[in-house]
Amino acid sequence: MTAGKPFSQACENNKQVILEKLATVFSQPGTVLEIGTGTGQHAVHFAGNLSHLTWQPSDHPSNYQLCEPWLTEARLPNINKPLALDVSVEEWQLPRINGVFSANTSHIMSWPEVEAMFRGVSANLQPNEAFCLYGPFNYNGQFTSASNQQFDAHLRQQNPAMGIRDMNDLKRISNENKLFLDSDFEMPANNRLLVWRKCETDSD
Numbered sequence: 096m097t098a099g100k101p102f103s104q105a106c107e108n109n110k111q112v113i114l115e116k117l118a119t120v121f122s123q124p125g126t127v128l129e130i131g132t133g134t135g136q137h138a139v140h141f142a143g144n145l146s147h148l149t150w151q152p153s154d155h156p157s158n159y160q161l162c163e164p165w166l167t168e169a170r171l172p173n174i175n176k177p178l179a180l181d182v183s184v185e186e187w188q189l190p191r192i193n194g195v196f197s198a199n200t201s202h203i204m205s206w207p208e209v210e211a212m213f214r215g216v217s218a219n220l221q222p223n224e225a226f227c228l229y230g231p232f233n234y235n236g237q238f239t240s241a242s243n244q245q246f247d248a249h250l251r252q253q254n255p256a257m258g259i260r261d262m263n264d265l266k267r268i269s270n271e272n273k274l275f276l277d278s279d280f281e282m283p284a285n286n287r288l289l290v291w292r293k294c295e296t297d298s299d
């Protein structure tokens with residue numbers, strides 16, 4: 096535990112490998128919205144290493160101030176103040192954004208919230224802009240590892256609305272929201288980095 100700051104060991108373990116992917120996806124200057132920022136460790140690492148970006152942290156209104164200690168200590172000029180954003184509200188009150196990143200949120204949110212996240216992301220992106228979603232995912236109803244299966248059982252025991260999402264379901268809601276899967280990167284510890292992009296036209 097880092098004194099005075101919330102701390103996630105998982106963030107420390109995965110932040111560098113995620114950064115390497117984000118550097119290629121978000122290679123142009125712009126503002127990236129982070130959904131479900133949590134402790135702020137990702138925000139500080141990514142903004143600190145991707146100085147061409149403006150990082151916009153956000154989290155549920157009950158949790159959005161959790162990241163303040165990390166942000167305050169880092170004093171980075173390219174991180175905005177965190178926004179209170181519940182993905183399930185109808186209209187997201189945001190500045191213009193050019194990309195979205197979210198880690199380990201889709202298995203914590205209920206399914207209606209995941210649907211709302213895709214809806215809100217799509218409404219706020221322009222054609223070809225990217226939504227990077229990191230975490231564990233299932234394929235054709237199958238877990239990709241025994242540890243993911245155990246994690247899913249643990250989540251559902253805590254709250255039946257939580258659980259690892261299936262790619263078929265995510266592809267269905269992405270299609271409904273004019274987002275397409277551009278890349279699906281294998282990441283350490285049975286995680287994936289999914290890159291969705293806003294379709295060029297309504298007919299894409």
Ligand SMILES: C[S@@+](CC[C@H](N)C(=O)[O-])C[C@H]1O[C@@H](n2cnc3c(N)ncnc32)[C@H](O)[C@@H]1O
Nearest residue numbers: 131132133154155158180181182198199200203
């Ligand atoms: C497991 S934590 C992940 C935090 C961080 N991204 C990470 O990788 O460590 C899940 C996050 O999702 C956020 N979250 C849950 N429901 C949400 C909602 N409806 N809208 C926005 N964020 C939500 C939680 O507040 C929490 O910060």
